Amino acid sequence: MSQSVFGQPSPYSKKLKQDLEQEKQNREAFARSTHAILLQEIDDSISQAERDLRKIGRGIVSKKSMINSLHVDDLDDPVADTLRKELENLENARTEKGKERDALSRRKADVENYDDWVTERRLAKPDEDIRSQSRIEVIDQEVEQRLKEIEALNVEKVELLRSIEQEI
Structure with a gap:
């Protein structure tokens, strides 16, 4: 900090420096709270995807047991065809929901690593x-x-x- 002609730091520069520091702290606090909210939302989405996967899994087990309970004579029956199509749809839904959960997990890891990235960036480019x-x-x-x-x-x-x- 430069000195005034009287050998003391300028009160204007002290005030400006304090204001800038306060603004920086406010931005960092906002970023931390936003970061925490984002992580919570991602966690909630992952939990919902896992609940959906369990529900789909129970549906698959139910459809398979229904198909297995059919008699050999009923395998060409339209009901059996409908059950097979529903089973196929459930398996596709499980695949898609699994991909969604995996993408959310990757996103969560990215968000968790964001703080490290910001710190590295600050050190590299202040x-x-x-x-x-x-x-x-x-x-x-x-x-x-x-x-x-x-x-x-x-x-x-x-x-x-x-x-x-x-x-x-």
């Missing part, structure tokens, strides 16, 4: 911090310049007062 620090430094320099101008005016004022006193 651009935002550099820009914030640059803004602070620019404002500090402007404040210092103004203080120097005021000090120069005060010196001129004192010299003018001394010259007036000498004339009197």
